[in-house]
Structure formats: C-alpha cells, structure tokens
Amino acid sequence: MKREIILYKSISTDLLEQLKNRFIVHQHQLKSEMDDSFFSDLQRVEGIIGSKLRVDGHLLDQAPHLKIVTNISVGYDNLEIEELTKRGIMATNTPDVLTDTVADTVFGLLLATSRRICELDQYVKLGRWDENIGEHLFGVDVHHKTLGIIGMGRIGLAVAERAHYGFKMKIVYHNRSTHSYAEKNINATYASLEELLTVSDFVLVMAPLVPETVKLIGEKEFDLMKETAIFLNGSRGELVDELALIHALQSKKIWGAGLDVYEQEPISKESLLLQLKNVVTLPHIGSATRETRYKMAKLAVDNLMKGFTGEVPPSLINPDVLTD
Ligand SMILES: NC(=O)C1=CN([C@@H]2O[C@H](COP(=O)(O)OP(=O)(O)OC[C@H]3O[C@@H](n4cnc5c(N)ncnc54)[C@H](OP(=O)(O)O)[C@@H]3O)[C@@H](O)[C@H]2O)C=CC1
Ligand SMILES: O=CC(=O)O
Numbered sequence: 001m002k003r004e005i006i007l008y009k010s011i012s013t014d015l016l017e018q019l020k021n022r023f024i025v026h027q028h029q030l031k032s033e034m035d036d037s038f039f040s041d042l043q044r045v046e047g048i049i050g051s052k053l054r055v056d057g058h059l060l061d062q063a064p065h066l067k068i069v070t071n072i073s074v075g076y077d078n079l080e081i082e083e084l085t086k087r088g089i090m091a092t093n094t095p096d097v098l099t100d101t102v103a104d105t106v107f108g109l110l111l112a113t114s115r116r117i118c119e120l121d122q123y124v125k126l127g128r129w130d131e132n133i134g135e136h137l138f139g140v141d142v143h144h145k146t147l148g149i150i151g152m153g154r155i156g157l158a159v160a161e162r163a164h165y166g167f168k169m170k171i172v173y174h175n176r177s178t179h180s181y182a183e184k185n186i187n188a189t190y191a192s193l194e195e196l197l198t199v200s201d202f203v204l205v206m207a208p209l210v211p212e213t214v215k216l217i218g219e220k221e222f223d224l225m226k227e228t229a230i231f232l233n234g235s236r237g238e239l240v241d242e243l244a245l246i247h248a249l250q251s252k253k254i255w256g257a258g259l260d261v262y263e264q265e266p267i268s269k270e271s272l273l274l275q276l277k278n279v280v281t282l283p284h285i286g287s288a289t290r291e292t293r294y295k296m297a298k299l300a301v302d303n304l305m306k307g308f309t310g311e312v313p314p315s316l317i318n319p320d321v322l323t324d
Pocket of ligand 2: 287
C-alpha cells in the first residue's frame with residue numbers, strides 16, 4: 001500500500017510524477033492559517049515536503065504517523081528540530097545546490113545598491129535623463145573596498161570569493177568559529193562583530209536565524225557602521241531590527257541598504273523601507289532561478305524517498321534520530 005504525504009509547494013511535473021509513483025500525494029497551498037483539509041490529511045501522512053511551514057510541537061501533535069519533514073530550502077528556522085528529534089522524525093533541507101545562485105543574488109544587491117542601478121533605471125525610464133547626471137546621483141565604488149560578512153558559511157564564502165577574485169575586495173568576517181579555508185585562500189580576516197561593523201564598507205548578514213541571532217543588528221550596531229556603509233541582508237529579516245534600520249537610513253547614519261529578506265514577508269506595502277531611495281528591495285529571491293529551484297526540489301524529493309528506504313537522506317539535519 002502506498003504511503004501518504006503532503007506536498008505544499010509547487011514543483012516541476014517530472015518530480016511530482018516521481019512522488020505520485022511512490023506515494024499518495026495530498027497537495028496543499030501554504031497559507032498563514034492552514035485549513036481543515038490540511039489538518040485532516042496531516043493525521044494520516046508520513047511525510048511533508050515544501051518550505052516555510054511552521055513545524056512545531058502543536059502541529060506535530062496532529063501528525064501521529066509523521067516520519068520525515070523535508071524542507072525545500074537551506075534555512076530551517078521554520079522547523080523545531082529538538083521537537084522533531086524527540087519524536088524520532090527526520091528533518092532535511094537543501095544545502096549546497098543553491099549556494100552559487102544565492103551568492104550571485106547577494107552580489108547583485110551589492111552592486112545595485114552601491115551603483116544606484118534601480119534608482120537610475122527609473123531615472124532613464126521616467127524620461128528624466130536630459131543631461132549628464134550630477135554628483136547627487138553618483139554611486140560609490142565596490143572594487144578594493146572592505147566587505148564584512150556576518151555568517152561566513154557556504155553562501156558567505158561564495159560571496160566572499162566573488163568579492164575577492166572579481167572585485168579585489170578585502171574580506172573581514174564574523175562567525176562563532178574561524179574559517180581556515182577562507183583565511184588561507186582569500187585572505188579573509190576574522191573580526192569581532194564590533195570590529196567588523198567599524199571597518200567594513202559593506203556589511204552582509206548571512207548567518208542563520210536561531211534564537212541567538214534574532215535582532216543581531218540593531219541601533220547599537222548601525223551606530224558602529226561607517227556613514228558610507230552599505231548594509232545587506234540575504235539571510236532572514238528577523239536578524240535585523242527593521243525600525244532601527246529605517247532610522248539609520250533616514251538619519252543618514254549609513255549610506256544605503258540592499259535587502260532580500262524582511263521581518264514580515266511579504267513586506268507591508270506601508271513599510272517606510274519602500275519609500276527610501278537608498279534601499280534596494282528584492283522579494284526573497286536568493287535562490288529563485290529555474291535551474292536552482294529545480295535542483296532544490298530534486299534534492300528534497302531525494303531526501304524524502306531515502307527517508308523511506310532505510311538509506312540516510314543526503315541532507316539530514318538531525319542524524320540523532322537514527323541512533324535514538
Ligand atoms: N535570501 C534567500 O533566498 C536565502 C537565504 N538563505 C539564508 O542563508 C542562511 C545561510 O545559509 P548557508 O550559508 O547555506 O548556511 P551555513 O550554515 O553554511 O552558514 C551559516 C554560517 O553562519 C555562522 N553562524 C551561525 N550562527 C552564528 C552566530 N550566532 N553569529 C555569527 N555567525 C553565525 C556559521 O558559522 P559558525 O558555526 O562558526 O558560527 C556558518 O558559517 C540560511 O540559514 C538561510 O537563512 C539561504 C538561502 C537563500
Ligand atoms: O531562503 C531560502 C532558503 O533556502 O533558506
């Protein structure tokens with residue numbers, strides 16, 4: 001008899017067919033409040049695949065047969081890992097396959113913000129280009145500047161490599177542990193958070209969302225940055241105190257910001273961030289290319305399949321479930 005699973009994100013037809021060959025697939029849309037039919041299916045399913053659904057003890061109480069939760073994302077701040085492990089439920093994510101794509105997006109944000117690409121695109125399209133632009137629309141250089149990376153992991157390193165090899169930038173980073181590969185190969189220097197904020201021309205947040213990183217960057221941290229600094233967030237909105245960011249931008253404590261993620265997503269249409277010219281805003285599209293989204297879904301499907309064959313899923317987050 002086929003096992004039952006929930007799929008709550010759209011994936012390509014070939015991957016959906018693979019799932020349907022193996023499982024009874026209940027398809028749902030992710031909503032802020034999942035409906036009764038979702039919870040009714042949850043009672044029977046052994047796997048869940050999708051991204052962003054909050055999986056906590058309350059939800060797990062309603063999923064008595066669940067064996068695996070498969071995220072189609074590398075970040076897994078939506079999953080209560082301790083709760084899943086306690087119940088012997090596997091959790092998986094999609095690392096590596098998206099690293100270069102997200103690094104490209106972050107570098108795009110860095111260039112767009114520093115060279116005012118979006119603002120000047122509008123300037124041309126709205127018919128304002130009557131003569132050479134004046135100094136008030138000049139950008140700032142990227143090459144040879146200092147990039148500070150908070151969270152030098154897979155994506156942080158891929159951004160740092162672009163900055164080092166392509167733009168001859170100096171790299172400073174802050175983690176809980178040192179990154180010997182980055183130090184040896186691209187001359188990255190470890191710094192305390194305070195030092196990184198003080199010396200960097202570009203500050204990039206790329207650390208995961210965990211209790212210790214909530215509002216890691218707030219008023220005190222913006223105060224430490226250079227007045228010419230550009231702040232970039234490619235990780236999760238909750239790592240930044242958004243009101244403090246708005247204040248820092250309005251009061252010109254920093255020069256600009258490039259954002260892919262926000263405290264609330266989709267961002268409120270009333271957010272002051274949307275009214276500031278020195279901010280480039282993207283709708284959380286770090287990994288959003290056809291090729292990469294396909295690879296992520298494929299890896300997630302592979303994780304799910306292996307979860308039921310006794311093999312170890314390739315990106316198992318909580319291996320403790322295998323020994324408990
Ligand atoms: N915008 C988008 O679309 C995307 C966003 N993301 C986000 O990017 C994050 C990073 O992904 P990825 O690079 O693959 O993850 P990694 O785990 O490879 O890297 C995260 C790095 O953050 C560091 N870190 C962890 N905790 C802290 C802390 N408290 N303070 C400072 N540094 C810390 C870790 O180093 P150490 O352990 O030494 O502290 C690690 O090197 C994801 O968790 C996700 O939230 C990912 C993909 C797409
Ligand atoms: O935000 C996206 C992810 O993969 O994490």
